[in-house]
Every structure is written in structure tokens, then in C-alpha cells.
Amino acid sequence: MSHGLVQLAYIIATGLFVFALHWMNAPATARNGVYAGVAGMALAIAATWAEPEVIHHGWIVLALLAGVAVGVPLSMVPLTAVPQRTALSHAFGGLAAGLVGTAKYYLWLGEGPENLTAFRMIAIIVEIILGFLTFTGSLLAAGKLQEVKWIPQRPVTYPLQNVTNLGLFGVAAVAGVALVLHPTAAWAPSVFPVIIGMSLLFGVLLIIPIGGADMPTVIAILNAYAGLSAVAMGFVLDNKLLITAGALDGSSGLILAVIMCKAMNRSFANVLFGAFGQVQPAKALGEGKEYKAESIEGAAQVLEQANLVVIVPGYGMAVAQAQHKVRELYDQLKKRGITVKFAIHPVAGRMPGHMNVLLAEADIPYTDLVEMDEINPDMPQVDVALVVGANDVVNPAARTEKTSPIYGMPIIDADRARTVFAIKRSKNPGFAGIDNELYFSDKTWMLFGDAKNVIGELVKQLSGGSGMH
Amino acid sequence: MTPTEAAAAVPAADIWGQLFVFVLATFIGLGVIRRVSRLLHTPLMSITNAISAIAVVGSIIVTGADYPPEIRLLGGIALFASMTNIVSGFLITDRMLKMFKTDTKPGAGGRP
Numbered sequence: 001m002s003h004g005l006v007q008l009a010y011i012i013a014t015g016l017f018v019f020a021l022h023w024m025n026a027p028a029t030a031r032n033g034v035y036a037g038v039a040g041m042a043l044a045i046a047a048t049w050a051e052p053e054v055i056h057h058g059w060i061v062l063a064l065l066a067g068v069a070v071g072v073p074l075s076m077v078p079l080t081a082v083p084q085r086t087a088l089s090h091a092f093g094g095l096a097a098g099l100v101g102t103a104k105y106y107l108w109l110g111e112g113p114e115n116l117t118a119f120r121m122i123a124i125i126v127e128i129i130l131g132f133l134t135f136t137g138s139l140l141a142a143g144k145l146q147e148v149k150w151i152p153q154r155p156v157t158y159p160l161q162n163v164t165n166l167g168l169f170g171v172a173a174v175a176g177v178a179l180v181l182h183p184t185a186a187w188a189p190s191v192f193p194v195i196i197g198m199s200l201l202f203g204v205l206l207i208i209p210i211g212g213a214d215m216p217t218v219i220a221i222l223n224a225y226a227g228l229s230a231v232a233m234g235f236v237l238d239n240k241l242l243i244t245a246g247a248l249d250g251s252s253g254l255i256l257a258v259i260m261c262k263a264m265n266r267s268f269a270n271v272l273f274g275a276f277g278q279v280q281p282a283k284a285l286g287e288g289k290e291y292k293a294e295s296i297e298g299a300a301q302v303l304e305q306a307n308l309v310v311i312v313p314g315y316g317m318a319v320a321q322a323q324h325k326v327r328e329l330y331d332q333l334k335k336r337g338i339t340v341k342f343a344i345h346p347v348a349g350r351m352p353g354h355m356n357v358l359l360a361e362a363d364i365p366y367t368d369l370v371e372m373d374e375i376n377p378d379m380p381q382v383d384v385a386l387v388v389g390a391n392d393v394v395n396p397a398a399r400t401e402k403t404s405p406i407y408g409m410p411i412i413d414a415d416r417a418r419t420v421f422a423i424k425r426s427k428n429p430g431f432a433g434i435d436n437e438l439y440f441s442d443k444t445w446m447l448f449g450d451a452k453n454v455i456g457e458l459v460k461q462l463s464g465g466s467g468m469h
Numbered sequence: 470m471t472p473t474e475a476a477a478a479v480p481a482a483d484i485w486g487q488l489f490v491f492v493l494a495t496f497i498g499l500g501v502i503r504r505v506s507r508l509l510h511t512p513l514m515s516i517t518n519a520i521s522a523i524a525v526v527g528s529i530i531v532t533g534a535d536y537p538p539e540i541r542l543l544g545g546i547a548l549f550a551s552m553t554n555i556v557s558g559f560l561i562t563d564r565m566l567k568m569f570k571t572d573t574k575p576g577a578g579g580r581p
Contacts, residue, residue: 021505021517045529248494248498251498
């Protein structure tokens, strides 16, 4: 295929990718986006494969088939495991970028050192640093999300952590600058692997201090890194399709990360270097206060008499796989003419939009999924707020308690509802390790137990009650 | 373009053209992504995953060109990783998007 035709195919592919993202602006058109994306990708693969310089086909076929063999099962994971799968795919993206950068460097070093211009070398160094740190960082994030046993869930911190990380990054940067200045020096081929090693290590060290509550932001940042490493690959290979598609991915990760940070009232730097998840020892709010527990029967009666019920889901709902039981409860209440809405906090769950997908899976119409900013003004009119496995996102300390680590974070105003029921597995604090004064409020009643069981019992109570009428 | 001119053009890649494309694509990306429904942030992330697996393009060249085998092997692994992302990314995005419905059909799921 001629150069011109390949470029034409790349331009069409770029257009299709832009449309793919554009159609994601509404659920009604979003599936067209997938078709556009698939078409763009198929075109890009076909055009590239037809390039005259591609002469060996065996390994390409093998690698593509292996990719399909692994990709199909990875797409069938349960939706509660989507954050892990996403992190894993960032890891694959980073790995691909890092490997291509490495291959190109050693190729040109042997067969065309004149290709190693300063600009290309900068691009290669950026590509391998971003690629390999995204690889190990995302692998570790996926491991944390999957709760792999030997990976600590709680943030790991140690003295001089940030100094160590920055020092390590500094060494990699200095080695990178040296390579840019002398790409073909006798020592260059042995310094290159040092940068790779540093990047791999840096990725691990970057994610180790991050706790579960920060995962949505971190996944978004890793998403941006994976995109930027593809951009760098585009600079290395002088390929504008890589640059555009990588830039689209990079800006998506950036926007999501900004949204997540705003939803936690924190900065990027604070998420990455702040080690959020440490339990604050100074605060012992629970002392002298008692939880008020409510029985299933009592809660069912209150729910039956409500006009407007708002359910606030959190990561606990995903852990307990309670979304289908929540749907049954939704049906029971709807049957009685009660309005039921879901209040979705941007950082509820372990990745952006996590709760929406779980509730959509349980067949809850997306028109009943309401964003935090839209539902908060209505909260004082809400008869019952039912908190299912959410904690920090409904903690009023974010409004009032200046010493709290979540101070300033926008929350769902569950405490302004007339009655609050909170389902909680145990009396332990949430993932951010902070006590929640909502649970001690006068109008809050606790339903202790596994979310799935508690809601199942509520449904049983409600359906039994209606059966007798 | 004569072969010598073409050869001379290789090291002097069009740096400014590339940066230009990068900046414009970023602006388009920011503009388009900002309008994406918040409901769909998880599918958005999985579709951008699949799209950024466009690294497949670079991997195909490195795997299939007349390069030393160890270089091509690195390309092959990169190609496998990219293809995995393409396949799983698009499939899971579609799977999730299928679940977003406005209204509940009677008897459709959710009930024991």
C-alpha cells in the first residue's frame, strides 16, 4: 500500500476515534461509539499491516491470535472486577509502549545511529519511563484491587518516602539526559536498562502508599500515563495516528483525574504523595457515643411509609455483590408508588463511574441514577436515605471538621434526609480510616450485617407484608 | 522526492508538525471528553483503553519488518499486549453499554 493511502486510512481512523468518544456523551448513542472505535482500529491495523516494510507475517498472526485468546476472557469478568481489569489493561498499554521504545532504541543503535536525534531520544526516554512505570504501577494497582493476598491493601508508608521516590526519579532523569546527549556512547547500551529498571521500581513505589479510597484518581492518572506513552511512541515513530489516539486517551485520563480530585477536594500531588489512608490517631469520635441499631421489621415499616427514598451506594455494595438485591428492594418500593433515586458520588467505588455500571447491570434505569450535585438540593425532602456500603462520601465531618483528612470534600448530604438507615458490615471505620459522625446522628439507625443479606431481609419483609394485604 | 532526499528527511522528522498535531488532538480530546455523560465514565475508560492500544500500529511494524529477531520479539510481545487491550477493551465497553436502559422491561432480569 502506498504511503498516501496509509496516511489516508490513518486520518479516517482518527476521525472515527473522535466520533467514538463523542458518542459517549449519552447512553443512547454510546454503543455507536464502540462500533466507530472498532472500525477505526480495524482500519489502522489493516493499513499498517499492508505497509511494504512489513514482510514477516507469522509472528504478527501469532501475537494477534494470542491477544484475542487473552482479551476475550478478560472482557467477561464480573462487573465488580472492572477496576482491576482496567488497571491491568493500563499495564498492558504501558508495557507495549515501553517495549516498542526499547526495540527502536537498540535497533537504531545498531543499524542507523543517525536516527537517534535529540528529539527522538527525548521521546524514547519519555516513552520508556512512562511506559514501564505505568506497567508496574498498574499491575500493583490491579493486585490491590483484586485483593491479592501478598499485596498490602492499606497504604504502605515509610520515613523519607517522597524523598526516596523523587531521588530515584532524579537518577532516572539524569541518566535519561545523559542518553539524550550521547545516545551512541559506548556506555549508552548499558545505561538504557538502568532507566528501565528505575522506571519499573518507580511505578511500584508510586502505588504502594495509595489506599483504596484513592484508587479512582490513581486509575485515571495511570490512564493518562498510558495515553501519553502512546503519544511518545508516536513521536519516536513519526506516526500521527499514534499521537492523536494517544492524546485522546491522555486527555480522557486527565479530565477524569481532575473530576476525581475535585470530588475529594484534593490536588494531584496530594493524592500521589499524601498517603491518604493512614488512620488519624488523634480523632476518637466514637467514644461516649452509641450506635442505634434498628431491626429489619422496623426499617421495612419506615420504608413503606416513605414517599421519597434515596439510596446511597458505595464500594461496600460492590464487595457484598448486593446490587441485584438492591434492585429487588427498588422494585418493592416502586410497587408501592414510592419514588426511589440513587445518589451517586463521583468517587464512590474504585473507579470513575463504578456505581453506575453496577446498578445498570442490575437493570436499574439510568434515569434514576442521580449525580451528587443534582440530588443534594433535594435531600431535605427525602424521607429515607439508605446508605449501602458507602462511608466517607456521606461523612458530615467533611463539612465541619477542619482536622479531618476529608475536610472540604463534597459529600452527599444524607444527614439532611428525615431518616437515615445505614447498612454496615461492622463497627470499623471506612477505607479512609475515619469515623463517621453520621452514624451517631439522632436520626440515623444502623442495620448491621452484610449488605446483601440485610437488603435481602428487607425485601423479604416487604414482599411478605404486601402478600398479606 | 529522490531517495537521497528521502533518506535525509528521516533524521529531521517533522518535529513541529508532530507537536502541532499533539496539541490540537489534546484540545479536541478535552472538548469531547468533557461532554461525556458522568454515567458512562467506566465505559469511557475502557473504550479509551482500547483506543490507546493504537500502539498496535507501532508494534506491527517492529514485529513484521526486516529487523533482528530479538528486536522483533519485543515487538511481538508489545503486539500481543496491545491486541489484548483492543479485544477486551471494546468487548467489555459494549457489554457495559448494553446494560444502560431508560426503562425496565417487565420480566427483564433483577428478579429471582
